Amino acid sequence: MNILKKMKKIGHKESEIRDFCIQTIRFKKFLENARALLDLFEDGREKALGEYIFDRHYVVTLIDSVVERLGMMVYDACVLLPESGEALYATYDTHKRTAENLIDFSGFVKKNISSGDVTPETSKTVEPEYQLLSEVLQWFNGKDAPLHSTVMAFMKQIFSKVVQGQGPNEIIKNRPLFENCCGKIPDMGIYLIDLWDDGVALPGGKSSIHDFNSIPLNHLLIDTGARSVPNGADWVAAVGEYQLSLNSLRADFQFRLVTLASGDADADFIFVFADNAAILDTLLPPGFHIENSGYGQFAWNLGISEKTIEDSLMIIGRNLFN
């Protein structure tokens, strides 16, 4: 029997539950924008290896795309955490200026090469477009770039702020709400909340518990078996058919897993955060990119096949719940 058949979902009649869902959906959008930024970094790195022919227009478009996505990520962060808006937008403006300076500099280099002001050796060995792309990659995530000046450093700062802002106190604050809506200790110790795809439009019809299926949650729990939870629930999971946002409700263990498992490798991802230093090294299967921050560990795996996402969730589920 499908393990999910035993579980009961909380609907979203209560406005607080709807708010929780909206925050969860916004956090997923936030991750999607972060993912798009990482894809842009990767695209630039691939082109810089020397095998591709590109022009200045490509690099300028890449810079513009990064600025646009970063702006979307900052916007999402401000929706999740309005009090951090001013500081985040100030840093974002700094990055916009860096982007403008990079684009202007490319014009400067082009002009000087065509007017003969640059030595023949320079113009022969480094094409201005490659030089510009190299500088852009430094701005994205360069090892030689000044500390905290890269887009990646800013992304980590935003992540930390958002995750801290939605930390244990925020999630635990909702525990009585989940308890009231559920009315009993939930199956598997997981409060299950119905999620919908679009943060703007609420679902039209009443969702049927009997038809309940969440592919990622199913894979997460498939290998765990039934669990006795006499002391109440430690988890809340917001679920849709292809999405899962799992949050710890324990004050001493902050953990968050967000995944999309739609079968489209270009869109699917797993994102994990844990405040307990180094836990992700043992919790996650190989293939994850793990970043350590002062606040905890962030990990992600992008562009993954259906099989990999299933296997990864099964391993994480086993390690978390057994």
Place this chain on the structure above:
Amino acid sequence: MSKPLEVLLLDDEPIVGRRLKPALDKIGCRVEVFEDPREAVARIDQKEFDIVVTDIRMEGMDGLQVFAHVQKKWPRTKVIMITGYAKIDLAREAMGKGVFDFIAKPFRPDDLRQIIANAAEELGSPIYNSSMSKEPVEA
């Protein structure tokens, strides 16, 4: 020994000509590079090229105008369009009008060499592309 393939390469971004010419020389093409479309068109008036590779978006005269000029003057010549990602729809539309193929920037030289090999095959002058295959490249 077969006659080298005569290729005119037109792109107002100098990097494209600088990097593509050696790549096409390697597969036995004789390449003339232009950055100014008007100069390229003047050269086309003088000489029949087997293949014209042209950017779509250029100052003064765009790739579609260059294509129309080639089509009128040398109907046998194959025209290949280089396009930025945003202009792909335009390039597809151009293919309906007789452009042989298009390639979107950024691209690998091998990607263009394959298209040129396909065009050469259609012209009845197959070329050997040692970087891709030991055999004549099939269309």
